[in-house]
Amino acid sequence: MAAVAPTNGLILGALKKSSVLLVTTAQAQHPNCPVPAGNDLILWHLHLTLHTIWICFKLFLGCFLCRHYCKLGSTREEKCVIKGSCKENETNENIIILGACLVGIIGVSLLVVYNCSGQFLTIRERRKARSRENAIQLARQQLRAHQGWKAAKQIARKHVTGVQDHLSRTFSRRRSFRQQTDLENSSHRVQEARLMGSTGPNERSDSIVFSAQNTSEISEVMPSVVMDISNDGEVVATNDKPAPKGKHRSTQTQIFKYAYGEIELEKARQEENKNMSFTGVLAKVKELQKEMTRPLLKVEFKNLTLSLGKRKLLRSVTGELQPGRVTAVMGPSGAGKTTFLNAVAGKVTGYQVTGSVLVNGAQGSIRSYKKIIGFVPQDDVVHGNLTVEENLWFSANCRLPARMSHRDRVLIVERVIESLDLQGVRNSVVGTVEKRGISGGQRKRVNVGIEMVMEPSLLILDEPTSGLDSSSSQLLLKALRHEALEGVNICAVVHQPSYTLYNMFDDLILLAKGGLIVYNGPIKTIEDYFSTLGIHVPDRVNPPDHYIDILEGIVKPESGIKAKHLPVHWMLYNGYEVPSDMKDDLKAMGEQSPDVDINRSMSGSTPHCLPAGVTNAFAQERNRLEHRLSKPGDLSSRRTPGILKQYKFFLGRVTKQRLREGRLLGVDFLILGLAGICLGTIAKLSDPTFGMPGYIYTIIAVSLLCKIAALRSFSLERLQYLRERESGMSTLAYFLARDTIDHFNTALKPIIYLSMFYYFNNPRSSIGSNYVILLSLVYCVTGIGYTFAICFNPGSAQLCSALIPVVLTLLSTQRTTPTFLKNMSYPKWALEGFIIANAKRYPGVWLITRCGLLFRSGFNIHNYQLCIVVLFMYGLFFRIVAFVAMVLLKKR
Numbered sequence: 001m002a003a004v005a006p007t008n009g010l011i012l013g014a015l016k017k018s019s020v021l022l023v024t025t026a027q028a029q030h031p032n033c034p035v036p037a038g039n040d041l042i043l044w045h046l047h048l049t050l051h052t053i054w055i056c057f058k059l060f061l062g063c064f065l066c067r068h069y070c071k072l073g074s075t076r077e078e079k080c081v082i083k084g085s086c087k088e089n090e091t092n093e094n095i096i097i098l099g100a101c102l103v104g105i106i107g108v109s110l111l112v113v114y115n116c117s118g119q120f121l122t123i124r125e126r127r128k129a130r131s132r133e134n135a136i137q138l139a140r141q142q143l144r145a146h147q148g149w150k151a152a153k154q155i156a157r158k159h160v161t162g163v164q165d166h167l168s169r170t171f172s173r174r175r176s177f178r179q180q181t182d183l184e185n186s187s188h189r190v191q192e193a194r195l196m197g198s199t200g201p202n203e204r205s206d207s208i209v210f211s212a213q214n215t216s217e218i219s220e221v222m223p224s225v226v227m228d229i230s231n232d233g234e235v236v237a238t239n240d241k242p243a244p245k246g247k248h249r250s251t252q253t254q255i256f257k258y259a260y261g262e263i264e265l266e267k268a269r270q271e272e273n274k275n276m277s278f279t280g281v282l283a284k285v286k287e288l289q290k291e292m293t294r295p296l297l298k299v300e301f302k303n304l305t306l307s308l309g310k311r312k313l314l315r316s317v318t319g320e321l322q323p324g325r326v327t328a329v330m331g332p333s334g335a336g337k338t339t340f341l342n343a344v345a346g347k348v349t350g351y352q353v354t355g356s357v358l359v360n361g362a363q364g365s366i367r368s369y370k371k372i373i374g375f376v377p378q379d380d381v382v383h384g385n386l387t388v389e390e391n392l393w394f395s396a397n398c399r400l401p402a403r404m405s406h407r408d409r410v411l412i413v414e415r416v417i418e419s420l421d422l423q424g425v426r427n428s429v430v431g432t433v434e435k436r437g438i439s440g441g442q443r444k445r446v447n448v449g450i451e452m453v454m455e456p457s458l459l460i461l462d463e464p465t466s467g468l469d470s471s472s473s474q475l476l477l478k479a480l481r482h483e484a485l486e487g488v489n490i491c492a493v494v495h496q497p498s499y500t501l502y503n504m505f506d507d508l509i510l511l512a513k514g515g516l517i518v519y520n521g522p523i524k525t526i527e528d529y530f531s532t533l534g535i536h537v538p539d540r541v542n543p544p545d546h547y548i549d550i551l552e553g554i555v556k557p558e559s560g561i562k563a564k565h566l567p568v569h570w571m572l573y574n575g576y577e578v579p580s581d582m583k584d585d586l587k588a589m590g591e592q593s594p595d596v597d598i599n600r601s602m603s604g605s606t607p608h609c610l611p612a613g614v615t616n617a618f619a620q621e622r623n624r625l626e627h628r629l630s631k632p633g634d635l636s637s638r639r640t641p642g643i644l645k646q647y648k649f650f651l652g653r654v655t656k657q658r659l660r661e662g663r664l665l666g667v668d669f670l671i672l673g674l675a676g677i678c679l680g681t682i683a684k685l686s687d688p689t690f691g692m693p694g695y696i697y698t699i700i701a702v703s704l705l706c707k708i709a710a711l712r713s714f715s716l717e718r719l720q721y722l723r724e725r726e727s728g729m730s731t732l733a734y735f736l737a738r739d740t741i742d743h744f745n746t747a748l749k750p751i752i753y754l755s756m757f758y759y760f761n762n763p764r765s766s767i768g769s770n771y772v773i774l775l776s777l778v779y780c781v782t783g784i785g786y787t788f789a790i791c792f793n794p795g796s797a798q799l800c801s802a803l804i805p806v807v808l809t810l811l812s813t814q815r816t817t818p819t820f821l822k823n824m825s826y827p828k829w830a831l832e833g834f835i836i837a838n839a840k841r842y843p844g845v846w847l848i849t850r851c852g853l854l855f856r857s858g859f860n861i862h863n864y865q866l867c868i869v870v871l872f873m874y875g876l877f878f879r880i881v882a883f884v885a886m887v888l889l890k891k892r
């Protein structure tokens, strides 16, 4: 009892310290949260954390009471006899209690961190936001100054000539004197003007000479520009603040200032360009083309045919996508638009593909250019537990050239945020199905932004405007048009665009059902083409709607032409060969109009697709594996960050995700702790069994809980992973980063479980030896969990994770189970490790009398280290299996 009292005080003291720490942490956060919502949030966190501490306190009190009553039990005397010294036993118990206290303190501190983790991230973001806002203000001021300075230059130029002429003609002493006085006055005015602002760095070298008479006029136009008057009466524009150099330049505010300076200038240029004449626009485009830094990608597809068994999803698709143009892909639902995009981007696996896709006129795999191809999927595959900015930054970091400076990256990301109008939600978490985040339209824009920030040369978008209102769609199209000006080849599937939106595209690919092209060319000429077929768009009808209605069969063309013949008309119009399986259509058309030359147009055989029976399921699977394992050489000439750098980015991302999921982890720990209390109490410790029942329960419970937690690591973000992999990110970096962060749990979970189990069960082995075994067990089962998560669908993976530990533990404890099978199951090694750790604590004769159990179970007292090694090896083996499975993973 004497030993318990000081320990009680110790726990109370520790708890007090924790609560003080908690309050101080919250108070430290308080001044940084000027927003009332932030204060509420902190109070809520405080409340939650204090509540948790109160629960922990009650738990510990319960532990002490239990412990106190146990001490009065009969087992204690027996233990004293076995160990030989009661005094030594008491010292051990005190160490255990101290250990438990420490564990408690760690637990409480962790809960504090977990509860406030989200806040840490928010505070960081807020600080960054403040420096960004300052930079935006500065940039806008500078732009105003820049514009003012330009206007002033124009005024000055106008006056300089006139005044000089005037002066040369009527030069007089009196006038000269008056001018001198004016100069002095204006000098004072300019000195005042100097205090008001500065010009942009671009204007530093600019200087202009003009009469001081005009100074007041100029200072009205450009209030923030700085001027200096030289002794001879000349006014020279200067910058009063020198451009920051060296280290200073790389501060966050400076970087934002640079980025927003550029963005504001671009905006101003766009405003100027609005009123430009056609020739002016052409000149501007040429100018921009000279500045282009991205490689240009021209994609041609010839006789592209895609089949799935006997069914043809795309048929003889021929055409091209040109750089610097925005192409719309339209057609009825199910026509094969998504399939077409996938075929162009080289993302088709498991299909039979014939025909060819040429990049810049050269034959080869388009996957060789995947580092400069952006693909925006139809579904918004974004990370729900990251903010908008974090999503964009991750893509920029991993996919932009590794050598690009941070300053330029900031400019690119900020430009995309501005152009997609995401400024207001940049720090909001995107949200998941369970947790609401930003709106659907904003999510869609983030989905597009992820691809825009990597500066693609070919940008393919599957329904980017679906779910967006008219203004957001136009905003998005404007952003895409701006990209096209830089030479990007853009191709997007769109549904029912408004007339304005439709006219924002340059080209159109119109697909009919069955994956056949009806039209491919400039939007401007589509009406001319269809009018040659006698199809005219009625007044007040949007042209694309009319054509799609015809293709759907809702509207019958006045000319009597059949909708199903439109693809053949297109082939004949362009002189393409008509596949032989479409000869019936051709004949029917020939009967309708005798101009159609059937023999010339028809191809002799079916060159585009293989007979359906040839490609069986096995061949398809082989195809898929070849596609997955073959690594086409990289022709994109872009060096993205290597595996190590990507690992760093992945690590940062997973850490943020885990911090935001802090409560989920807290629940995991709580369940483990409760399991420890329950199993430690239920399992009666008896010397003849070395506490075997308790350890069997432990192995089952810990395996089950840790495996299910490990499933979350890889099964939840499968689609995101596939998207990242397709864009060229490293699977190894992704896998290692997740595993590295999970090591934190691997180390902590055994502590939490043992802090309860060890205390309630009070086994003979040391807490250290138990921890090592449990650590290796958790490492092993986490690896198995990864394998299940990657190889099976979530339902099956959960079932396996629940069943396997129970079945294997039962197998390994049955005497009738063959030794080979026993050795194959990991619970056998964990159990052996625990039992040996206990057995080693029995001195000589006490061990000999209990040797029977060891023999019967096939355990060897010298195998303790082997058990640990085997468990770690299992963990490593399953991690390798999981990684290989991940590499071979296909998109379901």
Ligand SMILES: Nc1ncnc2c1ncn2[C@@H]1O[C@H](COP(=O)(O)OP(=O)(O)OP(=O)(O)O)[C@@H](O)[C@H]1O
Binding pocket: 308, 313, 331, 332, 333, 334, 335, 336, 337, 338, 339, 340
């Ligand atoms: N892997 C597949 N298995 C079975 N059918 C498929 C597969 N891929 C495509 N299809 C079929 O091919 C046709 C074209 O599909 P796709 O998704 O390309 O159409 P879409 O024009 O994009 O349709 P929507 O406009 O409705 O999105 C559909 O009938 C679809 O069922």
